[in-house]
Amino acid sequence: MATGLVALVSLVLALAAPLALFLLVRSEGEQRVETDRESAERMARRDTDEGRRSR
Numbered sequence: 255m256a257t258g259l260v261a262l263v264s265l266v267l268a269l270a271a272p273l274a275l276f277l278l279v280r281s282e283g284e285q286r287v288e289t290d291r292e293s294a295e296r297m298a299r300r301d302t303d304e305g306r307r308s309r
Contacts, residue, residue: 289297
């Protein structure tokens with residue numbers, strides 16, 4: 255009886271975990287910001303902040 259319960263729980267987790275990850279990744283994609291190339295390059299340069307790095 256206990257072996258069957260462990261097998262059932264394992265099966266449910268094995269099916270639920272990939273589905274949960276898929277849904278999380280899918281919802282993340284809906285939040286992205288679409289920009290043109292020039293705006294994207296400007297945002298990327300602003301994110302690097304190379305002028306403040308110490309050597």
